[in-house]
Amino acid sequence: MLGNMMQQPLLISSIIRQAATLAPNAQIVSRRIEGDIHRYTFADCYQRSCRLAHALRELGIESGDRIGTLAWNGYRHVELYYAISGIGAIVHTVNPRLFAQQIEYIVNHAEDNVLFVDLTFVPLLNELAGKLPSVKLIVLLCDEDHAPAQTNFNFVCYESLLEDRSEAFDWPEFDENNAACLCYTSGTTGNPKGVLYSHRSTVIHALASCTPNALNLSRNSVVLPVVPMYHVSAWGLPYSGLIAGCKLVLPGAQLDGASLFELIEKENVNLALGVPTVWLTLLEYLDKIGRKLPSEIIVAVGGAAAPLALAEALREKHGVYLMPLWGMTETSPLATFGGRTPEMEQMTIEQRNRIQTSAGRAIYGIELEIFDDDDNPLPHDGRESGQLRVRGSWVMQRYFRADDDATINGWFDTGDVATLDSEGYLRIVDRKKDVVKSGGEWISSIALENAALSHDSVREACVIGVPHKKWDERPLLLVVLVENHALDKKSITAHLAERVAKWWLPDDIVAVDELPHTATGKLHKVPLREKYRGHYQ
Numbered sequence: 001m002l003g004n005m006m007q008q009p010l011l012i013s014s015i016i017r018q019a020a021t022l023a024p025n026a027q028i029v030s031r032r033i034e035g036d037i038h039r040y041t042f043a044d045c046y047q048r049s050c051r052l053a054h055a056l057r058e059l060g061i062e063s064g065d066r067i068g069t070l071a072w073n074g075y076r077h078v079e080l081y082y083a084i085s086g087i088g089a090i091v092h093t094v095n096p097r098l099f100a101q102q103i104e105y106i107v108n109h110a111e112d113n114v115l116f117v118d119l120t121f122v123p124l125l126n127e128l129a130g131k132l133p134s135v136k137l138i139v140l141l142c143d144e145d146h147a148p149a150q151t152n153f154n155f156v157c158y159e160s161l162l163e164d165r166s167e168a169f170d171w172p173e174f175d176e177n178n179a180a181c182l183c184y185t186s187g188t189t190g191n192p193k194g195v196l197y198s199h200r201s202t203v204i205h206a207l208a209s210c211t212p213n214a215l216n217l218s219r220n221s222v223v224l225p226v227v228p229m230y231h232v233s234a235w236g237l238p239y240s241g242l243i244a245g246c247k248l249v250l251p252g253a254q255l256d257g258a259s260l261f262e263l264i265e266k267e268n269v270n271l272a273l274g275v276p277t278v279w280l281t282l283l284e285y286l287d288k289i290g291r292k293l294p295s296e297i298i299v300a301v302g303g304a305a306a307p308l309a310l311a312e313a314l315r316e317k318h319g320v321y322l323m324p325l326w327g328m329t330e331t332s333p334l335a336t337f338g339g340r341t342p343e344m345e346q347m348t349i350e351q352r353n354r355i356q357t358s359a360g361r362a363i364y365g366i367e368l369e370i371f372d373d374d375d376n377p378l379p380h381d382g383r384e385s386g387q388l389r390v391r392g393s394w395v396m397q398r399y400f401r402a403d404d405d406a407t408i409n410g411w412f413d414t415g416d417v418a419t420l421d422s423e424g425y426l427r428i429v430d431r432k433k434d435v436v437k438s439g440g441e442w443i444s445s446i447a448l449e450n451a452a453l454s455h456d457s458v459r460e461a462c463v464i465g466v467p468h469k470k471w472d473e474r475p476l477l478l479v480v481l482v483e484n485h486a487l488d489k490k491s492i493t494a495h496l497a498e499r500v501a502k503w504w505l506p507d508d509i510v511a512v513d514e515l516p517h518t519a520t521g522k523l524h525k526v527p528l529r530e531k532y533r534g535h536y537q
């Protein structure tokens with residue numbers, strides 16, 4: 001027997017529609033690329049999203065079309081999130097920190113129709129001009145006064161697109177399982193892969209993120225997502241923040257310590273979210289100027305393990321709680337949270353440190369399990385480690401345009417190696433996927449190795465991630481040289497610089513006589529990671 005309740009679909013347009021009536025005066029504060037602070041309300045955001053929706057319709061955008069964004073965290077990007085998905089199209093957030101060729105691959109693979117681009121990325125677009133056949137229109141996120149005088153491509157200005165449009169829009173109703181957002185990840189092997197979120201998964205993820213054991217969002221929250229809107233929707237905060245009626249503080253392109261501290265202080269931020277590197281940089285700045293964070297702020301850390309030194313510095317110098325999080329692009333991304341619990345009050349510092357440097361624990365809606373190599377589940381004893389798998393309503397089933405299901409017996413294999421303890425705390429101890437994560441962004445070891453191999457002097461190349469105090473990990477390139485060649489680090493680095501993004505360049509290159517291999521002939525990186533663990537200390 002079926003239940004008798006309404007079948008109201010969970011659509012992203014319902015979030016902004018209701019936010020405009022439930023919390024019309026809640027603010028979105030943005031540091032603009034133009035340099036000033038912009039401030040408006042949810043009601044204003046709704047009206048401009050309606051205007052944008054009309055503009056998109058007039059451009060002929062249809063349901064299922066992909067619309068790319070190359071943009072920082074700011075109010076116009078929020079409007080794009082709502083208007084694009086709201087009319088049934090798909091907002092494709094492109095990571096502008098990738099190398100131009102990767103962006104070319106991603107935009108072409110997604111077949112984006114229109115690109116909305118912050119002024120910062122005009123040089124990148126100049127480089128890509130003529131290489132993106134599916135893109136019919138480029139919209140620069142500015143008004144006519146700020147438009148660049150010369151570009152290699154035609155464009156229209158965002159503010160002109162919005163002019164003279166109605167501030168009301170009749171949002172269409174459709175199946176909640178329709179696609180809403182697309183985000184590519186390089187956190188796997190091979191080419192970047194797209195994760196295609198549905199309206200349903202996005203809304204459920206946002207609702208779950210608001211709950212008290214997750215981010216505990218409410219009208220009292222003032223939230224600073226430093227995590228970018230181009231990387232897994234800034235952990236869903238443009239959605240959850242509007243559901244909860246939070247004040248949202250969007251930092252734009254200025255992520256240095258001084259700029260972030262100014263926003264935290266002036267806007268009374270009480271929840272700030274980002275990768276460890278951001279907070280290490282901020283604390284370094286505060287040490288230098290002899291200032292403290294407001295003690296009521298919670299600093300949520302994810303994307304990489306929270307370093308013990310960060311948890312300690314936040315607690316001891318600033319009286320601030322570090323909340324660990326774990327998730328991935330494929331999990332929308334938030335899956336686990338390490339919020340304060342009543343038991344913590346009775347704990348020793350060591351016990352607290354252990355929780356704060358864990359990856360938190362799952363909330364309702366997410367299940368975690370660890371498996372051995374024969375697919376047997378392992379005990380949750382905090383000691384035995386295995387392949388971490390996850391399932392839930394906001395976890396991916398298959399990659400965009402891939403035929404194969406990406407799950408194993410109904411579980412998504414994360415590529416992380418982890419332990420789980422009896423209370424459900426997760427600890428990531430290693431990674432099966434062959435990538436380096438630096439400052440929260442992926443560096444492909446394989447792409448670097450291939451680039452190195454095309455250098456005359458390199459016979460074999462191996463890239464490993466080595467722990468780094470500031471960036472969490474940095475790449476180290478190990479090379480076996482062609483006979484009678486000497487190691488010329490400068491020449492190899494220059495060669496790589498023509499092929500990969502600057503921030504991907506290995507911090508060091510070491511020549512070795514030989515590299516270890518597995519029985520199947522693959523590079524065996526485990527002993528190398530162990531051997532070079534202290535290389536960047």
Ligand code: AMP
Nearest residue numbers: 302303304305325326327328329359428
């Ligand atoms: P992304 O898809 O870029 O969000 O990256 C997800 C990956 O980042 C995970 O699979 C982990 O390898 C890593 N990661 C995220 N959060 C944590 C954490 N709290 N501790 C350790 N690794 C993490």
